[in-house]
Amino acid sequence: MLERRREVRESLIRYLARSLWSNFKEVWAYNLGKVSVLIIGFMVLASIYSLVTLPPDFPQMWRATDRPPWTLNPKQGYPVWVKYLGIPVSETVSYDNVRLQEARIVVPRGPGDFPPRDLDRILPEYNRSLGIKSLVPIGYIEVYRVSYTLTSNVFPQDVVVILRAKAGEGVNLTGISVIPMVFVTRPDGLVLYTFEGKYTLERLVAGVEVKMRCELFATSYIRHYGLNATVDRVCTLLNRPIFGEPVDARASDFKPVTGEYQITLALWYTGADPRVVERLISKGDISVSTSIRVIGNSYGLLGTDTKGRDLFQGLVYGFPVALIIGFSVAFAIVAIGLVLGVISGYFGGRVDEVIQRLVDVIVNIPLLPLLILVGVAIQTGGWTGWPALTIIMAVLVAFSWGGTTIIVRSMTLSIKAEPYVEAAKALGASTWRIVFRHIIPQIVPYATAVLVFSVPGAIIAEAGLSVLGIDHGLPTWGRILADAQAERGVAYKMWWWVLPPGLMLGLFGFAFVALGFTLETIVEPRLRRR
Amino acid sequence: MRVEDLRVWFPVRKGIIETLLGRVEYVRAVDGISFNVEKAETFCLVGESGCGKTTTARAIMMLVDRSDVKSGRVLFRPHDEVLEEIARIQPNAIVDGEYVDIYKTRGRAEKLIRREVQIIFQDPFGSINPRMKVYDVVEEPLVVHGIGTREERFEAVARALEAVKLTPPEDFMARYPHQLSGGQRQRVAIARALVLNPSMLLADEPVSMLDVSIRAEVLEVFNELKTKRGLSLVFITHDIALARYICDRIAVMYLGKIVEVARADEIIEKPLHPYTRALISAVPDVVPENRLKLRYVPIKGEVPSAIRIPAGCRFRPRCVAYDENEWVRGFCEREEPGLVEVERDHYVACWIPIKRGPEGSSVS
């Protein structure tokens, strides 16, 4: 007997799990339901993916457009896969922690050995390159080389070398400096001397980005090609003379030189005895890691915006935000509507009257202007990020519960008149018991459908506000579109910027409306088709 | 139990403006009825649809809005312990030292009364919450009144289900109402009413929504309950033949009033009120060939609206006896007849038997 009893009265969790599962099966039975479940499942997976892969401070990162990683990406970069569509693009390739190729102490082997022959042995580019070399490296030298293949007739946007030094505990760095030198060896055999600078090791500890400079090689470049053009002319767009050759003597344009490029980085340690440096390095007391990045004009799965931000990451971050905003607003609306609706319907009287009048006012207020006002006000007040968004969401909730309240109230009125409610009263059940056992369980399925229906509203409102220029600072789909709108002249030609966030918004809206319809069909048998 | 001069008038909903102007009309669903039900007696309320039977039952169960109860009281004699307890917590509800005026009970006292009086509703499809399992439905009264441990409650539920012949009970406990037939549902409703062991049971047309085969099953359950448990039963039906089968006494209701009360066989064999006679002659004959004969049902016209009840005798516009007996018309038009004991234990509210005596009236 007792065992049977346990079977009959299963635990709440098992009951919930089972009813969830059976609801899921019911939803799955409809085509529309299947589609919506698949889309929502995809969105949940995408959210998990974004939470796992993106750093927690991604929003701050997204706003800092003047800092890496965005500065290291192409601007307005195409998605990488467009090359399969036959669109010529140059790849962005990152060579992280490039392996040291050679290192040695270069010193003149006597008078007349200047520049030393040893230098030619480890860094032949030095003597072969075009460009004004103001320094002759003497001392401890490390050489790194990477090769990059330009396959299509499209200029890469830039080359960046990133240096970062690490020093062991208590190592005295004072005095030691590093002079990086960068050479580009082109497929046509031309070698360009593109960079030379000096950094103390202390500075390198913080990390340094080294960018190519045109003036170093421009004069010899002009001489080499016999151009009749100024340095300024040649150097208008730095990437062109490096990766291309002039089409005419006036250098009115350049055409890319395809093939394999070699980028050579030489690190020359000065300011201390080379042998001391060598010892420090071999003991691991100092180490400089080098990364070389060739910035093409394509990057990531969804390209980049005008500031080099990876639009795929932005889009992916939009998933959890959309789900959080959508669900919390919808949940709050439905919760308020449920509570007030049941109170209004079940208890009636003066409470009912007050709630009804309140609803009357609420449903007549246009939401968007108020949202705009609040948005502008909090923006002026210096709010950003989640706090700002929470305020916007709160306003959204505060003026949207009217409709749900009306529906729940009328449902409560009709359930209240059901004989089983009367039967419960006849048994002596308390008001609370009747409300929670007999009325709310009947409304919950409808409330769920309403909840599902109202999920997309909030995120679409948020997107609209963003496009109107209210910036809460979080990367959302709306925010990405708003950025595009702000730079419409360029952005509208970049379909990978405008298309995906809007598609996601639409997909999001569609999925929840479809699920809502399915749930409604399930809970309202009258709507069921045969 | 004693019901005294009970009146339940529902206001007719109109627009806000009419309400503001104070023009309110009422549906006089129950318009001054009195009766008493003895211990272990089965008392029947019979009448056509809309005459106020359900409203009477709901009023007894305190289910109508108290503002709609315009007069009267319902006195109930509970078990002695309950009586003592109520006398302690709410002495003002005690009448004559042995009755409780149920409309005066509040809170705990009300709950004690509710434990004693149970109701079975007309509609087995509506009166069970479709989202609750049979077990939860039948257990609910025990939970509400905080009776027993979980194990004891389980036993009680099983016994109640067995009592209504839902056997084996375990098979039914985990089912939802939609997995039951109409008769089974009604039996679940009966089990729910019985699980508390009430001393009084109101059954509002418990079989009217069921088809004939199931009807017999359920009625059998009632007959058994009557004999085994000795509880008082108010049985409401529009079927006078059924009433005769199950009841000790029958009260006939017309348009919110009781027009005739007597022992079951007496009222069937010697009906005094023209309306009762019409009811009886409307019963289809059991003998098949007699059914085909056109029978004369002595009544005319339609049921008047309960909002505009005719002046004088409320049955007058439909009364054939009124047409036939010219001498009584003056009374009928002027005044509503009260319920008068014309014979021993036979009460009737009609001017003809009242004025002429029972013998003369039954002739026409």
Added chain:
Amino acid sequence: MPLDRRSLRVIGFRAITLSITLILVLVMTAIIVGATGYDRVILSAIIREEVRQYREQLTRPGSELPREEVERLVAEYREYLIRTYGLDKPWYQRSLSLIPKVIVLDLHVSQPEVAGVVGLSPPVKVGDVIAVALPRTIVMITVAYIISALIAIPLGPFIAYRRGSTLDKGVITYAAITNAFPTWWIAMLAVALAGFYLGIAPTSYRPIAKLISDFTSNLLSLDVIGLTVTFKDILYYSYLPILVVTFATLGGWLYSARAVAIRVVSEDYVIAARARGLSEGRVVRRYVMRVIAGPILTFVILGLAGSIGGYIITETVFDWPGMGLLYYTSIATGDSPMVLALVYVTTLVYIAARFILEVLYVILDPRVKL
């Protein structure tokens, strides 16, 4: 149709509710701007403008006041204004003083870009700027709505008679898709495609402002040739926005027209008419369209009411110099008096339109209850 007392009461009741709503919105606005300190920005802008005017007045050629005297008077006046506007008081005392100014739109545009949206330059009152922008918005959306209605009303019954057909399914899908995507995003795509990729439409719609004023002046001077030229230009500048709004709204309207028509065509009298041998076309014209025109027209009015607020984002996308761009520019430039005025006007228009609709309801159907 004369209104009986009952209807008047209903209308009166509505008017009271909506007035309360408007007042509530204003009070809420005051609280929002006050509690967030935004009103400080607004009032500072107002004071700056008034001080500027005052100084102009003092230094007008002819007045011989010495410089220091001017400065003293200006400083005094500024102090006076700060006190009058309560910038020295806590916000709840101050921001309520803003309400009357907003109600009569006695505020000045503080940023030249905002006035520039409608081709004016400061000093100019917010009311004057809105007065130019509002009709432009209404015109664009009204035209689009009329086109949608003209398509949806006759087509609704036609689809209703072909329930379950490919056409029917197509309409439902179309409605579902346009419903899911924000209209302003569809507008973005349209501008990107037609404007930037294909080059068959403008990419910015600001010139429409000048075109419209040209058009009116041509109209006044009866310059027929000029008129046709400007009209063609106006057409060029307005076809895409109108097309987009029509495209975005048509789905929903077709769907509702279909839904209403399905109910009507299954009514007994319509079935009877068909059974009597009337052709589908005649039945539709005689019975069905008459019934569904009502709800659709209600839709038009209600839609227009909402559109004043609802399409501002779409307008922003088109750079259409109406209310939307006004919103966008004043938010972007921080023209706080304008933001406040826009919120107020949009709410007012919305509530007024709702009121008109309620009155129409009562007139058309006297049975409407409270």
